[in-house]
Amino acid sequence: MTAASFRLDGRTAVVTGASRGIGAAVAEGLLHAGARVVTMQRGAPAESLQRAAAKCAGALSAVTVDLASTASLARAIDDVRAHHDVDILVNNAGIQARHDAADFPLDDFTAVLDVNTRAAFQLAQGFGAAMLERGYGKVVNMASLLSYQGGLRVAAYAASKGAVAQLTKALCNEWASRGVNVNAVAPGYIGTDMNEALLSDETRNTQILERIPAGRWGSPDDLVGAVVFLASDAAAYVHGTVLPVDGGWLAR
Numbered sequence: 371m372t373a374a375s376f377r378l379d380g381r382t383a384v385v386t387g388a389s390r391g392i393g394a395a396v397a398e399g400l401l402h403a404g405a406r407v408v409t410m411q412r413g414a415p416a417e418s419l420q421r422a423a424a425k426c427a428g429a430l431s432a433v434t435v436d437l438a439s440t441a442s443l444a445r446a447i448d449d450v451r452a453h454h455d456v457d458i459l460v461n462n463a464g465i466q467a468r469h470d471a472a473d474f475p476l477d478d479f480t481a482v483l484d485v486n487t488r489a490a491f492q493l494a495q496g497f498g499a500a501m502l503e504r505g506y507g508k509v510v511n512m513a514s515l516l517s518y519q520g521g522l523r524v525a526a527y528a529a530s531k532g533a534v535a536q537l538t539k540a541l542c543n544e545w546a547s548r549g550v551n552v553n554a555v556a557p558g559y560i561g562t563d564m565n566e567a568l569l570s571d572e573t574r575n576t577q578i579l580e581r582i583p584a585g586r587w588g589s590p591d592d593l594v595g596a597v598v599f600l601a602s603d604a605a606a607y608v609h610g611t612v613l614p615v616d617g618g619w620l621a622r
């Protein structure tokens with residue numbers, strides 16, 4: 371084992387949801403580790419990511435997709451596959467909806483399951499097929515503390531992230547012997563757009579902070595090391611794990 375086994379030179383990575391937040395930081399981290407990166411989201415990749423990529427010509431490209439649509443995603447996967455041999459898939463994009471369970475609109479429930487779980491599976495199938503043919507690939511899913519816990523007013527999100535953790539294990543069981551590592555990262559409370567409602571609620575914010583042993587919210591950059599590691603050959607024998615990056619939250 372050498373430091374080189376953490377590098378991703380010559381690899382091509384797809385990252386969903388790199389217009390902001392965790393996806394933008396992870397995509398930049400993969401670039402710095404030497405990978406070419408293809409981002410997939412509705413808008414453009416984050417400006418910070420585009421600035422980072424400007425230093426390594428040709429290393430970043432973007433495909434527009436609406437993950438809520440199976441047809442849009444199928445077209446986007448075909449488009450990426452026509453131009454790239456994808457070695458690494460980071461299923462990062464996700465959405466949240468907050469309602470009391472008793473009043474949870476079914477459309478919102480379905481939308482969250484669709485983007486967070488169905489799209490992740492469709493992407494794993496879409497890029498996993500060629501990985502299995504080549505006998506090499508890495509899938510890193512974005513799970514959550516709500517892969518373990520039920521949360522409050524987030525029934526759809528908790529269901530979707532529980533499913534992401536189980537999907538990670540199910541795919542691992544079928545693909546590990548065929549050269550494809552499937553793992554997940556479970557971020558704790560990270561200061562992104564997704565948590566605007568919690569960050570602006572002083573009471574909830576204080577309750578959350580009091581429970582985090584590290585004593586602070588995470589930043590998107592806190593996720594980069596774990597994703598790069600799982601995407602690298604340093605993690606060759608790591609299969610089917612869900613790695614919390616949560617400032618110690620789950621240890622409480």
Ligand SMILES: NC(=O)c1ccc[n+]([C@@H]2O[C@H](COP(=O)([O-])OP(=O)(O)OC[C@H]3O[C@@H](n4cnc5c(N)ncnc54)[C@H](OP(=O)(O)O)[C@@H]3O)[C@@H](O)[C@H]2O)c1
Binds near residue numbers: 393437
């Ligand atoms: N923040 C946290 O505390 C936290 C904790 C645990 C897990 N996570 C997970 O980490 C991942 C990233 O979260 P984040 O906080 O960085 O979220 P975020 O800042 O809200 O960013 C979400 C990303 O997902 C993309 N996206 C959403 N809906 C999409 C759609 N229909 N089609 C294509 N792209 C779509 C967005 O791109 P566009 O809007 O440009 O399309 C954006 O790039 C998610 O899976 C989330 O569940 C986050």
